[in-house]
Amino acid sequence: xxxxxxxxxxxxxxxxxxxxxxxxxxxxxxxxxxxxxxxxxxxxxxxxxxxxxxxxxxxxxxxxxxxxxxxxxxxxxxxxxxxxxxxxxxxxxxxxxxxxxxxxxxxxxxxxxxxxxxxxxxxxxxxxxxxxxxxxxxxxxxxxxxxxxxxxxxxxxxxxxxxxxxxxxxxxxxxxxxxxxxxxxxxxxxxxxxxxxxxxxxxxxxxxxxxxxxxxxxxxxxxxxxxxxxxxxxxxxxxxxxxxxxxxxxxxxxxxxxxxxxxxxxxxxxxxxxxxxxxxxxxxxxxxxxxxxxxxxxxxxxxxxxxxxxxxxxxxxxxxxxxxxxxxxxxx
Amino acid sequence: xxxxxxxxxxxxxxxxxxxxxxxxxxxxxxxxxxxxxxxxxxxxxxxxxxxxxxxxxxxxxxxxxxxxxxxxxxxxxxxxxxxxxxxxxxxxxxxxxxxxxxxxxxxxxxxxxxxxxxxxxxxxxxxxxxxxxxxxxxxxxxxxxxxxxxxxxxxxxxxxxxxxxxxxxxxxxxxxxxxxxxxxxxxxxxxxxxxxxxxxxxxxxxxxxxxxxxxxxxxxxxxxxxxxxxxxxxxxxxxxxxxxxxxxxxxxxxxxxxxxxxxxxxxxxxxxxxxxxxxxxxxxxxxxxxxxxxxxxxxxxxxxxxxxxxxxxxxxxxxxxxxxxxxx
Numbered sequence: 001x002x003x004x005x006x007x008x009x010x011x012x013x014x015x016x017x018x019x020x021x022x023x024x025x026x027x028x029x030x031x032x033x034x035x036x037x038x039x040x041x042x043x044x045x046x047x048x049x050x051x052x053x054x055x056x057x058x059x060x061x062x063x064x065x066x067x068x069x070x071x072x073x074x075x076x077x078x079x080x081x082x083x084x085x086x087x088x089x090x091x092x093x094x095x096x097x098x099x100x101x102x103x104x105x106x107x108x109x110x111x112x113x114x115x116x117x118x119x120x121x122x123x124x125x126x127x128x129x130x131x132x133x134x135x136x137x138x139x140x141x142x143x144x145x146x147x148x149x150x151x152x153x154x155x156x157x158x159x160x161x162x163x164x165x166x167x168x169x170x171x172x173x174x175x176x177x178x179x180x181x182x183x184x185x186x187x188x189x190x191x192x193x194x195x196x197x198x199x200x201x202x203x204x205x206x207x208x209x210x211x212x213x214x215x216x217x218x219x220x221x222x223x224x225x226x227x228x229x230x231x232x233x234x235x236x237x238x239x240x241x242x243x244x245x246x247x248x249x250x251x252x253x254x255x256x257x258x259x260x261x262x263x264x265x266x267x268x269x270x271x272x273x274x275x276x277x278x279x280x281x282x283x284x285x286x287x288x289x290x291x292x293x294x295x296x297x298x299x300x301x302x303x304x305x306x307x308x309x310x311x312x313x314x315x316x317x318x319x320x321x322x323x324x325x326x327x328x329x330x331x332x
Numbered sequence: 333x334x335x336x337x338x339x340x341x342x343x344x345x346x347x348x349x350x351x352x353x354x355x356x357x358x359x360x361x362x363x364x365x366x367x368x369x370x371x372x373x374x375x376x377x378x379x380x381x382x383x384x385x386x387x388x389x390x391x392x393x394x395x396x397x398x399x400x401x402x403x404x405x406x407x408x409x410x411x412x413x414x415x416x417x418x419x420x421x422x423x424x425x426x427x428x429x430x431x432x433x434x435x436x437x438x439x440x441x442x443x444x445x446x447x448x449x450x451x452x453x454x455x456x457x458x459x460x461x462x463x464x465x466x467x468x469x470x471x472x473x474x475x476x477x478x479x480x481x482x483x484x485x486x487x488x489x490x491x492x493x494x495x496x497x498x499x500x501x502x503x504x505x506x507x508x509x510x511x512x513x514x515x516x517x518x519x520x521x522x523x524x525x526x527x528x529x530x531x532x533x534x535x536x537x538x539x540x541x542x543x544x545x546x547x548x549x550x551x552x553x554x555x556x557x558x559x560x561x562x563x564x565x566x567x568x569x570x571x572x573x574x575x576x577x578x579x580x581x582x583x584x585x586x587x588x589x590x591x592x593x594x595x596x597x598x599x600x601x602x603x604x605x606x607x608x609x610x611x612x613x614x615x616x617x618x619x620x621x622x623x624x625x626x627x628x629x630x631x632x633x634x635x636x637x638x639x640x641x642x643x644x645x646x647x648x649x650x651x652x653x654x655x656x657x658x659x660x
Binding site for chain 1: 382383489490491519520521522523524525527528531546548549550552553554576586587589590591592593594595596597602604605606607608609
């Protein structure tokens with residue numbers, strides 16, 4: 001297997017809030033291989049979005065990387081240690097090599113500029129094309145993301161487009177410089193399900209045609225099953241399980257992953273059978289238990305779970321952070 | 333009208349030709365257009381549709397939180413739209429709503445006990461002491477604790493706040509509850525807790541519920557019958573099981589096939605709809621779905637489809653039902 005595009009290890013991110021420090025990411029580790037899609041899945045507060053901001057070098061002012069490493073291998077094969085990169089280095093990477101799309105396209109697009117101007121700005125920053133070639137390239141991008149009547153839409157403002165169209169524009173904006181790594185943070189969460197199907201289909205097609213790697217952040221296990229080659233499950237600021245998608249869905253081994261999969265209503269369930277839910281809730285960041293953060297909600301927890309737990313190799317290409325992990329007979 | 337197969341003869345709620353239009357600067361929005369269906373006693377009816385389908389407006393119009401432009405809502409034999417103010421006030425005790433957003437729907441300045449007891453006070457039910465006892469019993473029924481009544485909403489998590497909203501809705505011992513996207517804002521592990529609570533309550537209190545949601549998997553899990561809306565109109569309705577296993581309307585089929593299933597399968601045939609939902613300011617003539625329908629023909633533009641029976645208590649609003657639908 002080729003060297004990974006992105007290798008995150010032992011990543012710690014700390015936020016200062018009201019004179020105390022809270023640790024949002026505790027030794028996060030995952031690997032994204034070239035041309036593949038890694039889904040980072042977790043519920044609110046699991047740290048999946050903070051992870052993506054750390055990779056982009058866009059942590060808010062009160063947050064900082066306090067340990068670990070984020071290694072990005074660029075198109076020339078050059079490896080950048082993002083945690084140590086200067087702001088100039090990051091600016092050269094962002095947009096050109098690493099691009100990002102967000103959940104809410106309305107608030108990520110500038111309402112005062114046409115979509116053509118906003119996509120063109122990326123080329124202005126990261127290429128030496130003249131104005132006419134930039135416009136041509138922007139138009140090509142809008143057609144690539146299947147915006148109907150692209151030649152007239154190019155001069156539209158964001159508010160003149162529907163939610164689905166705006167997300168297509170965001171994708172065009174992210175892809176215009178042909179990035180190697182696309183970070184998609186809940187890109188379809190705000191969309192209706194029929195529009196979500198369109199956007200997921202588009203992303204799969206673009207990946208096939210352009211060959212970028214995708215870090216796909218989502219809370220939706222259905223979307224994970226559709227998009228991911230590999231999956232990293234996050235809980236309370238740590239990765240608790242990483243495996244290939246087939247392996248993860250068919251042999252979930254961390255009690256949290258298993259609980260999560262059992263909590264989802266799915267088609268064809270026998271009548272009268274109740275959903276299993278996970279009791280309790282995620283502990284607040286400032287009151288994390290020592291040892292396994294999931295232990296207070298876990299039926300299998302015992303004394304050993306109060307000790308430090310880390311991701312360990314569990315099966316081929318399958319890592320779990322649990323003392324009691326076991327292979328289920330079937331996923332669900 | 334459909335008989336949903338429940339033993340009780342008269343449905344708790346009968347909706348007949350209900351429409352709601354809003355006048356705006358840019359024209360008339362046809363939010364709900366000529367909607368008719370029944371909600372059987374003791375059932376959970378799922379109302380599904382995407383943004384702009386009119387499902388929330390319909391839920392509000394049923395409770396007369398907004399006045400319908402046309403049509404009837406017959407609740408336990410009474411037409412709500414012709415009731416006097418006093419009559420409506422009485423009927424409202426029996427109908428409650430649980431909202432999507434448990435943050436903005438709970439008054440941040442009131443203690444949880446006062447939030448839950450507000451309906452009792454407004455309807456002058458009980459004494460302060462008996463109301464306190466009711467509040468404690470309700471908190472325990474929804475899985476919270478008696479001493480939570482002295483706290484404020486911000487001290488609770490999203491799932492707990494939704495439980496508070498449910499306790500408030502139950503305080504007046506309603507017969508009918510509208511739950512509008514009541515679990516959409518919750519994480520799945522918490523969502524499962526709240527869904528199971530709703531099922532428990534239905535059993536324990538024999539509640540009738542209208543569950544409005546865009547998440548089709550959740551609706552399938554919870555609901556006995558389903559009403560699918562698109563651009564202000566019902567396109568299909570019927571008992572949950574047959575509707576999910578063999579959807580009749582082209583929109584229902586596309587909608588169900590668009591739902592991502594949490595199981596990685598390499599091959600799954602799916603209909604991906606082209607384009608966006610048209611503006612409710614100018615809905616298409618005839619069948620509102622025809623502009624995105626892969627099966628639309630000339631006749632679909634001419635007149636709105638009448639309901640066609642596609643099985644026991646099942647209706648499909650499509651001109652081409654006979655050509656397209658193969659019964660299971």
